[in-house]
């Protein structure tokens with residue numbers, strides 16, 4: 001199986017690039033952010049809980065997020081692999097994902113991080129707010145908080161994968177097509 005963690009700060013292009021990767025490599029796309037947003041739209045209990053964190057730019061608690069991810073993975077019986085988009089966001093999540101994949105006789109192939117300047121992140125998210133209706137994109141102070149949470153809680157996950165020699169980073173600045181090409185090159189280089 002080809003199992004890729006697509007990593008990066010909010011607005012780095014994880015969701016955008018995941019769409020390209022699933023098409024080329026025929027993978028299952030698992031975005032925890034998308035799953036939470038679908039639950040918010042459906043007004044489920046999980047959605048209500050997730051909304052209370054997401055709208056402040058905070059992470060949804062590990063206990064909830066890990067169980068959700070596990071149940072989503074188990075829905076697929078013989079996948080060619082997965083793109084994990086927005087998960088793991090903490091070292092606890094990364095450990096839980098490793099344990100889950102071992103139980104399926106597989107593992108993470110690579111974690112690829114998209115490097116993007118902070119100013120560019122803010123520009124992209126505020127632009128998306130014009131069309132997305134996402135409360136977490138519309139407010140500059142919430143965006144600042146999301147970036148701060150990323151630096152404090154999520155960026156350390158890079159070391160988790162570096163310790164397993166699975167960490168790679170690419171330049172996430174430039175056109176969507178150019179970044180896609182860099183990602184394909186990184187995945188295809190073995």
Ligand code: B4P
Nearest residue numbers: 010011012013014015016032033054059060086124128176
């Ligand atoms: P996510 O849905 O993962 O949101 P995100 O980090 O903003 O990334 P996203 O994939 O949506 O955006 P992208 O970079 O593709 O998470 C939202 C929230 O859910 C989190 O803050 C948290 O509260 C919660 N959550 C999710 N997963 C969690 C977890 N594992 N644990 C705990 N909590 C969790 O793109 C951004 C914009 O940039 C788009 O509009 C795109 O069009 C644009 N763009 C992309 N590439 C571009 C380029 N090259 N040039 C110009 N614009 C570009």
